[in-house]
Amino acid sequence: MGIQAGASTGEGKALSTGRRRAGADVVLRGATVVNGDRRPPRRADVRVHAGTVVEVGVGDGPLPADGATVVDLFGLVLAPGFVDPHTHYDAQVLWDADLTPSSWHGVTTVVTGNCGFTLAPTPEECRDEVVEMLSVVEGMSRTALQAGIDWGFTSFPDYLDVVDARPKRINVAAMVGHTALRYAAMGLDAPTRPATADEVDRMRRMVDDALDAGAVGLSTSRSESHVGARARPVPSRAAGPGELAAVADPLRRRGIGVVEATWGPDLFVDELAALADRLDRPVTWAAVLTQRGQPEWTERIREATRRLPGQVVPQMAAKPLKVQVDLSVPGTMATVPAVTEALGAEVADRLGRFTDPAWRAEAGRQVAATDWARRLPRAVLQESVAHADLVGGPSLGDLAARDGRTPFEVLLDLAVADNLRSRWTVALMNDADDEVASMLGDDRLLLGLSDAGAHAAQLCDADAPTYLLGHWWRERQAISLEDAVWRLTGQPADVFGLRRRGRIAPGMVADLVAFDPDTVGSRGLSRRSDFPGGADRLVAESSGIHRVWVAGTEICADGRLVPGAFPGALLRGAA
Numbered sequence: 001m002g003i004q005a006g007a008s009t010g011e012g013k014a015l016s017t018g019r020r021r022a023g024a025d026v027v028l029r030g031a032t033v034v035n036g037d038r039r040p041p042r043r044a045d046v047r048v049h050a051g052t053v054v055e056v057g058v059g060d061g062p063l064p065a066d067g068a069t070v071v072d073l074f075g076l077v078l079a080p081g082f083v084d085p086h087t088h089y090d091a092q093v094l095w096d097a098d099l100t101p102s103s104w105h106g107v108t109t110v111v112t113g114n115c116g117f118t119l120a121p122t123p124e125e126c127r128d129e130v131v132e133m134l135s136v137v138e139g140m141s142r143t144a145l146q147a148g149i150d151w152g153f154t155s156f157p158d159y160l161d162v163v164d165a166r167p168k169r170i171n172v173a174a175m176v177g178h179t180a181l182r183y184a185a186m187g188l189d190a191p192t193r194p195a196t197a198d199e200v201d202r203m204r205r206m207v208d209d210a211l212d213a214g215a216v217g218l219s220t221s222r223s224e225s226h227v228g229a230r231a232r233p234v235p236s237r238a239a240g241p242g243e244l245a246a247v248a249d250p251l252r253r254r255g256i257g258v259v260e261a262t263w264g265p266d267l268f269v270d271e272l273a274a275l276a277d278r279l280d281r282p283v284t285w286a287a288v289l290t291q292r293g294q295p296e297w298t299e300r301i302r303e304a305t306r307r308l309p310g311q312v313v314p315q316m317a318a319k320p321l322k323v324q325v326d327l328s329v330p331g332t333m334a335t336v337p338a339v340t341e342a343l344g345a346e347v348a349d350r351l352g353r354f355t356d357p358a359w360r361a362e363a364g365r366q367v368a369a370t371d372w373a374r375r376l377p378r379a380v381l382q383e384s385v386a387h388a389d390l391v392g393g394p395s396l397g398d399l400a401a402r403d404g405r406t407p408f409e410v411l412l413d414l415a416v417a418d419n420l421r422s423r424w425t426v427a428l429m430n431d432a433d434d435e436v437a438s439m440l441g442d443d444r445l446l447l448g449l450s451d452a453g454a455h456a457a458q459l460c461d462a463d464a465p466t467y468l469l470g471h472w473w474r475e476r477q478a479i480s481l482e483d484a485v486w487r488l489t490g491q492p493a494d495v496f497g498l499r500r501r502g503r504i505a506p507g508m509v510a511d512l513v514a515f516d517p518d519t520v521g522s523r524g525l526s527r528r529s530d531f532p533g534g535a536d537r538l539v540a541e542s543s544g545i546h547r548v549w550v551a552g553t554e555i556c557a558d559g560r561l562v563p564g565a566f567p568g569a570l571l572r573g574a575a
Contacts, residue, residue, distance in 0.1 A: 025049050025068035026552070031078035031514060035504035036490035038482050046078065048510040051552035051567075055506060073514050076546055077481070080489040080502050081108025081170075081511030082465045086260075086286060086315060086448035088112065088138050089172070090119050095148040095532055097167040097566055101462045101539045102452050104561075105522070106488075106513035108550050109571065110452065111496055113175035115262045115286070116220040116236040119149065120159035121176075121184035121206055127151060129188060130180070133228035136330045136340075139455035141535035148532035156180075156206065157213035160570060168568030169555050171511070173496060175260060176210040178203075178220035181247065182235035191232045194240030200247060208250045214572025216496055217257040218248050222264025224335070231340045237264070245278055252279040256573070258496055261285045269304045276310025282495055284313040287449045289321055290435040292374075298435055302442055313495050315448035316439050317461070318468045320431035324458035325379055325411065327354070328420040331455075335370045338363035347420065354412045367408045371428075376407040379426040383527070386418035396424065423458075437478035440487075446495055447487045456537035463522035463540040470521025470544075481517070498571065510552040513545065520544030 026048045033044040033056065045063040047055040057063040087110045089099055102110055112118075117138060122130050131149070135142040153159040156176045163172060181203040182190035195203065207218055220236045228234045236244075244267070251257040259275065261267060263285050276283035291297045305312055326332050327350070333339040342353045342363075353359045367373055377397025381390045390399075396407035403410065415422050430436060439445055452462035465488050473484045493502025500509045523541040531537055548556035553567035 025066070027063050027065055027068045027070045028073050028078060028512070028514075029062060029070050031073035031076050032517075033504060034077055034079045034482055034485040036080040036485055036493070036502050037505075038486045038490070040482055041077070044078075046504060046512075048512075048549070048552045051510055053504055053506055053508045053510050056504060071547070073547075075516070076514045077517050077520075078504070078512060078514050079106075079485045080493075080504055080508075081513050081548065081550065082106045082488040083109045083111070083492040083496075083498065083502060084448075084450050084452060084462070084465070085111045085284070085446060085492040085496060086114050086450055087452040087462075088114060088117065088140075088454035089452060090117070090174070091134065091140060091145055091149055092453045093163055093166065093168065093172060094150060095144075098169045098561060099172075099568075101460065101541070102450075103169050103548075103555065104545065105463050105466045105540075105542045106515060106545050106548055107170060107462075107465060108511040108513065108548065108568075109171040109173060109493075109498065109501060111173045111175065111216065111492075112453070113177050113215075113217075114219050114260055115223075115226070116178040116180070116234065118156070118159075118175070118177035118180040118219075120153055120156045121180055123154060123184055123187065124151070126183040126188060126190075129229050130183065132230075133179070133234060136334065137226050137228050137234060138451075139329065139331045139458050140453075141457060141531060141533070141537075142330075143533035144531040144535035146533070147535075155184075156210040156215065160213050160215070160572070164570040164572075167566035168570075169561070169566050170550055170568040171501075171571050172568065173216045173498065173571040174214075175217040175219045175258075176207060176215045178218065178236040178239070178244065178247065179234050181206055182239070186235075190235035191228065191238055193238055195243055200243055203247045204249060207247055211250055211254060211257060211573075214570065215257065216571070216573070217259055218251065219260040220244055220267075221262035222267035223262040224264055226262065227334045227340065230344070231337055245275055248275070248279055248281075251281045255280070256497070257281060259283045262287075269301060269308065273305070273308035273310045273312050276312045280311075282311040282313055284315055284446055284448070284495060287315040287317060288439065288445060289317060289430040290432040290439075291429055292431070295432065295435055298439060302439070302444065305444060313444065313446045316436075316442075316445040317430050317449040318436065318440070318447060318464050318472060319461050320427040321429050321449075322425050322427050322459055324382065324455075325376075325424040325426065326458055327411075327415045327422075329457060332458075333367075333372055336363065336366045336372060338366050351416060351420070354416050360409065360412065364406060364408050372408075375426050375428060376411060379407070379411070379424040381414075382423050382425040384414075384418055384422040387414055387422055390414075425459075433476070437472070437476065440472060440479045440483075446491060448492075456531070457535070458538070460525055460538040460540045463542065466520055466522045466542045466545065469515070474517065474520070510549055512549045514547040516544040516546060518544070
């Protein structure tokens with residue numbers, strides 16, 4: 001049985017033995033232990049005391065109970081809690097103590113603040129700009145952000161204090177974002193120009209303050225797809241040459257922290273390797289994804305990375321990178337200026353543009369000049385009120401060929417006829433299984449890019465851990481169980497310096513997950529309207545996740561979240 005989507009409401013019950021206190025001794029009996037260091041699975045008992053693994057018994061018979069509570073895990077795999085290194089829970093953590101759906105999928109630690117987009121440091125006059133940017137770039141509901149963010153902070157240390165004080169079911173490690181630093185140093189000019197020397201120095205001091213407060217690193221983006229409020233590039237894209245290295249210098253000087261980047265034309269393989277070499281710190285970047293029709297691309301990038309200096313760890317995704325085309329929300333087709341402008345208008349004005357021949361002609365020309373020209377023909381209707389007969393059916397390309405129109409024209413006509421309630425989905429890249437399987441065998445790549453907490457109304461890849469285990473390990477047999485668990489635990493813990501997590505060994509924090517090897521996986525998507533302001537989102541339930549512990553406290557039992565179990569911590573300085 002897997003964790004169910006309703007579990008975060010507190011419904012359901014724990015096992016008859018009740019929720020375990022972190023201070024009570026527990027012996028986890030008879031599981032197949034895969035301990036996050038790539039060693040082969042083995043049958044073992046594990047003793048936990050005061051939230052810490054204190055003994056792993058192998059070969060000498062069962063560990064004595066000695067008054068401890070014994071939990072029977074025969075038939076299950078026991079692994080370290082999963083670590084998701086690429087999430088955007090920066091806002092959601094302020095209103096969702098469960099951090100769903102990640103906590104349904106065996107994740108016990110999430111790393112937030114990726115791609116340079118953090119809520120702090122943000123001066124008061126830039127808050128609306130930041131909300132708009134997150135809405136457009138990361139597909140976060142503007143309604144949910146406005147209703148759910150209590151701006152009781154300005155600086156990054158203040159933000160960490162707020163997160164620290166909130167109840168959390170799982171752990172959070174946070175990076176500080178380059179875009180936020182620019183807003184704090186430059187105000188509303190941040191997206192429009194390079195920083196002055198004084199502004200760079202101010203950002204550098206804020207990075208020092210963030211590291212003092214417990215940030216695990218610094219993130220940035222140069223991606224051309226990251227277009228924020230009023231169709232302007234996000235602030236980190238306006239940085240001049242050398243700004244990122246200068247702002248990141250506290251990591252080099254102090255010998256701590258990681259840099260995460262979303263690559264762009266002027267910040268790619270060579271530049272990222274040079275940055276890692278200069279800082280002498282790990283640099284992880286998003287992402288190496290299979291390119292349709294270009295099977296040699298990923299191998300070329302991987303080979304170039306192997307040849308260059310520096311601790312560079314590119315990220316990969318285990319799932320196809322799908323996007324939802326939804327003409328009711330900002331951020332859809334962000335590389336098409338006419339569409340971006342229209343999606344910023346009120347619904348009535350938006351509908352007027354979508355039916356205006358002049359606007360359609362100009363927007364159609366812009367679409368033809370972008371990758372959307374080859375993406376839209378493959379798009380398939382995923383959700384609709386007025387066109388239920390087309391859901392899962394013919395693609396936009398098929399419908400266009402039938403009617404003698406372009407796929408973009410069909411998209412507009414169907415969307416308008418359904419009052420913008422129709423949603424399509426299309427795989428952009430990473431849908432070549434054989435190439436993804438090859439990348440899973442490359443130890444230099446880090447499994448990331450779930451984007452949990454972002455694009456919530458359009459996609460849900462927070463199920464990446466259970467998808468890896470269900471699809472790639474059990475079904476495809478493209479990866480061994482010990483390597484799959486290492487990719488979810490030991491490897492990300494090492495990259496981000498999570499010193500006492502990612503392995504099952506004496507002295508390690510007892511973040512643990514027990515799953516059924518025969519059923520672990522991800523279920524289908526469903527839509528819920530449970531965000532602040534009634535905003536909706538897509539979620540994926542898990543299967544086969546039986547029990548989860550965070551610091552020795554059971555947060556999931558019998559596939560249900562345990563009511564009132566919030567042992568998660570803010571991991572300051574990658575504790």
